[in-house]
Amino acid sequence: MSKPAAPATNPLLNPPELPHGAPPLDQIRTEHFLPAFRAAMAEAKQQIADIKNNRAKPTFENTVEALELSGQNLSRISAVFDNFSGGNSSQELRAIETEISVEGVKHSNDIWMDADLFARVKAVYDDRASLKLSPEQKVLLNETYKGFVRSGALLDDGKKAELRAADEKLAELGTTFRNNTLNATASYQKTVDNEDELKGLPERVKAMYKHNAVEAGQPDKWIIKLSPPPIDISEYAENRALREEIYKARCDIAFGGPYDNRQVVLDMVAQRQKKAELLGYGDFASFVLSERMAKDSKTVLDFLEKNRSVYQPAAEEFLQKVQDYAQKTDGLAEVKPWDLSYYARKLKEETFQVNLEDVRPYFDLERVLDGLRKHAEKLFNIELTETKGKYPVYNGDIKVYEVTDKKTGEMIGLFYADYYARPGEKRNGAWMSTFRNRGLSDTGENEFSIVTNTCNFAKPTPGHPTLLSLDEVRTVFHEFGHGLHALLANGDYRSLTGTNVKWDFVELPSQLQENWAKQKDVLDTFAKHPVTGEPLPPALIKKIHEMDNFDAGYMGLRQTFFGLLDMKWHTIDPKTIKSVEDLEDGVIKQSWLFPREAGTQSTAFGHLFGGGYAAGYYSYKWAEALEADVFSKFEAKGLYDRDTADRLRATIYSRGGTEDPEKIFEDMMGRKLDATALFRREGLLPPANDDAPQKPKAPHIHRKFGS
Numbered sequence: 059m060s061k062p063a064a065p066a067t068n069p070l071l072n073p074p075e076l077p078h079g080a081p082p083l084d085q086i087r088t089e090h091f092l093p094a095f096r097a098a099m100a101e102a103k104q105q106i107a108d109i110k111n112n113r114a115k116p117t118f119e120n121t122v123e124a125l126e127l128s129g130q131n132l133s134r135i136s137a138v139f140d141n142f143s144g145g146n147s148s149q150e151l152r153a154i155e156t157e158i159s160v161e162g163v164k165h166s167n168d169i170w171m172d173a174d175l176f177a178r179v180k181a182v183y184d185d186r187a188s189l190k191l192s193p194e195q196k197v198l199l200n201e202t203y204k205g206f207v208r209s210g211a212l213l214d215d216g217k218k219a220e221l222r223a224a225d226e227k228l229a230e231l232g233t234t235f236r237n238n239t240l241n242a243t244a245s246y247q248k249t250v251d252n253e254d255e256l257k258g259l260p261e262r263v264k265a266m267y268k269h270n271a272v273e274a275g276q277p278d279k280w281i282i283k284l285s286p287p288p289i290d291i292s293e294y295a296e297n298r299a300l301r302e303e304i305y306k307a308r309c310d311i312a313f314g315g316p317y318d319n320r321q322v323v324l325d326m327v328a329q330r331q332k333k334a335e336l337l338g339y340g341d342f343a344s345f346v347l348s349e350r351m352a353k354d355s356k357t358v359l360d361f362l363e364k365n366r367s368v369y370q371p372a373a374e375e376f377l378q379k380v381q382d383y384a385q386k387t388d389g390l391a392e393v394k395p396w397d398l399s400y401y402a403r404k405l406k407e408e409t410f411q412v413n414l415e416d417v418r419p420y421f422d423l424e425r426v427l428d429g430l431r432k433h434a435e436k437l438f439n440i441e442l443t444e445t446k447g448k449y450p451v452y453n454g455d456i457k458v459y460e461v462t463d464k465k466t467g468e469m470i471g472l473f474y475a476d477y478y479a480r481p482g483e484k485r486n487g488a489w490m491s492t493f494r495n496r497g498l499s500d501t502g503e504n505e506f507s508i509v510t511n512t513c514n515f516a517k518p519t520p521g522h523p524t525l526l527s528l529d530e531v532r533t534v535f536h537e538f539g540h541g542l543h544a545l546l547a548n549g550d551y552r553s554l555t556g557t558n559v560k561w562d563f564v565e566l567p568s569q570l571q572e573n574w575a576k577q578k579d580v581l582d583t584f585a586k587h588p589v590t591g592e593p594l595p596p597a598l599i600k601k602i603h604e605m606d607n608f609d610a611g612y613m614g615l616r617q618t619f620f621g622l623l624d625m626k627w628h629t630i631d632p633k634t635i636k637s638v639e640d641l642e643d644g645v646i647k648q649s650w651l652f653p654r655e656a657g658t659q660s661t662a663f664g665h666l667f668g669g670g671y672a673a674g675y676y677s678y679k680w681a682e683a684l685e686a687d688v689f690s691k692f693e694a695k696g697l698y699d700r701d702t703a704d705r706l707r708a709t710i711y712s713r714g715g716t717e718d719p720e721k722i723f724e725d726m727m728g729r730k731l732d733a734t735a736l737f738r739r740e741g742l743l744p745p746a747n748d749d750a751p752q753k754p755k756a757p758h759i760h761r762k763f764g765s
Contacts, residue, residue: 065097069086076449078472081450088154095132095161102165122179126498166209183203198551217336221337239486244482259294264280286516288308294400305396342628362625368743369742374611376611380401380402383401383404412601414528418526420585431459434542443461451474470546477515488511490511490541492556497552507545509544513533535572539568540557540568544557557714560719562674562676567711570710576603620663627666628672683735709722
């Protein structure tokens with residue numbers, strides 16, 4: 059590793075003058091991070107000491123707001139590091155990740171567990187009834203006080219020490235989990251000698267595997283990797299043995315071998331339980347859910363059980379249809395997990411008389427992005443302008459857009475778009491992140507957000523542009539929905555703006571955007587034939603809509619299973635867990651269609667063990683119920699009805715965590731949630747008016763918000 063960079067030459071500590079405080083991504087190297095972290099931490103500690111040692115009476119301004127505005131350099135550097143570790147990682151970077159993570163947790167605990175600092179915050183909190191605070195200031199005061207309490211401020215010194223140890227161990231384990239997953243994913247490849255083994259795969263897929271082989275110096279072969287995920291093999295490969303091998307390889311990520319996450323998962327669950335008990339909760343789910351819309355485990359489990367009762371019969375009926383089709387067409391006696399996508403795709407195409415590969419050419423990634431831009435501009439009255447060379451990036455594939463408000467001309471954000479897979483550098487999946495959240499700087503300027511979207515689509519190869527599936531198109535819209543949540547944010551305090559909301563609300567703005575991705579008015583802006591330039595034919599759009607609810611029961615049960623698995627991990631006594639496999643098998647038996655045939659979901663379940671969704675994965679379905687209801691308003695009023703769109707921006711997309719999410723939702727809708735809207739959309743409950751024909755609705759895929 060290179061020597062630590064001197065502060066004067068460290069672009070993290072002395073960033074060059076770039077427009078709007080954009081990060082100097084092209085200049086940052088691994089050796090810059092540790093010195094920058096430590097210098098910024100020292101600065102933040104001094105700022106905290108100044109607040110704590112202030113002899114003036116504690117006030118909102120000199121204590122609570124001062125805390126909010128402290129440590130901004132550290133936050134800036136941390137955001138850059140998080141984006142590098144997710145999208146531009148390396149063995150060198152991963153080697154320092156645990157050290158940085160643990161030091162960051164220690165620093166946070168030094169703040170949250172400081173008795174003198176908490177005494178000042180508590181003095182302001184206790185006097186809150188007499189203070190003349192704005193609604194946002196009241197929320198910040200309340201959240202700051204709760205943050206101290208939930209971080210152990212009320213514990214005695216002995217329990218504080220135990221909580222510190224648990225937090226530091228969790229930081230270490232989380233880093234290990236992420237790195238094991240990334241390394242295990244990158245370490246797998248299958249070399250194919252005979253093209254016949256790839257029979258059934260579209261030419262675009264075989265071209266990608268050929269490109270992998272050429273890059274590896276084996277031009278007469280084909281190489282399959284796990285990044286981007288080889289979903290096409292599951293759906294198109296006639297070679298059943300290949301489907302099985304790739305299915306099991308994906309299930310076996312970080313399960314056994316040199317990057318085994320099984321003990322990491324068990325250790326994390328134990329430490330989370332310990333943390334919950336120290337803070338006075340029976341289990342980790344109770345601790346987490348006390349600060350969610352759902353409030354408690356019973357509410358979540360009742361919600362998931364309601365979903366299971368609706369989805370499981372529909373999923374079992376769907377599986378039987380696929381089984382009957384496989385038996386009829388290929389004499390297959392039993393559909394295995396690696397068969398389901400293959401035969402389901404064929405059955406769907408036969409049922410609706412459409413070839414899904416015929417749709418792909420209409421979804422060139424560049425055209426999709428242009429359509430997404432036009433959609434967002436029309437819905438929210440904004441403008442996205444691509445820049446070239448103005449803002450540095452760490453990879454040439456990344457594009458940067460300036461986002462402005464059409465009505466005022468005001469600049470409201472920067473958007474970094476990073477869509478191509480980079481095995482070994484970028485973790486799998488799709489997510490949104492930020493380099494900076496909307497809010498006041500330490501000099502009093504209200505700065506706009508700097509936002510990223512990251513995906514893992516196959517990079518174009520000669521003669522083969524990046525053509526997306528319908529699900530991948532919705533992924534692009536989904537992640538930009540998260541991005542819009544940050545870009546359209548209003549508010550003064552970074553900890554309350556944008557996606558800083560209760561986590562069972564955070565997927566509402568993202569999942570909502572998926573609804574527009576298959577509307578004809580939107581498709582006409584980007585779904586063009588690559589040769590003729592003609593739009594996607596209306597007859598094909600009609601067939602796409604007819605297919606919407608083809609597997610709604612199966613997909614709904616899948617998400618419900620993940621939610622139940624999450625809740626099982628975080629409500630059970632860790633001492634009773636025999637193994638990762640045993641716990642997962644128990645949940646499978648109660649709520650899934652197939653027994654486990656290979657590794658586990660849990661050992662590579664980054665949402666739970668490498669991100670922020672622990673005891674919160676149910677929020678995908680929870681938020682889906684919310685967004686189904688919201689989109690019904692656009693269906694009634696018009697896809698781009700100005701009044702409805704302006705209200706959407708002014709409520710759900712702009713307020714962040716500055717207000718209670720139930721109030722934000724009700725301000726948007728003018729009423730409380732209609733909880734049946736989602737099931738009706740999926741065709742699993744009759745329409746609200748039994749005499750009215752049910753309109754076709756778009757199903758939803760689920761992508762992570764970020765880890």
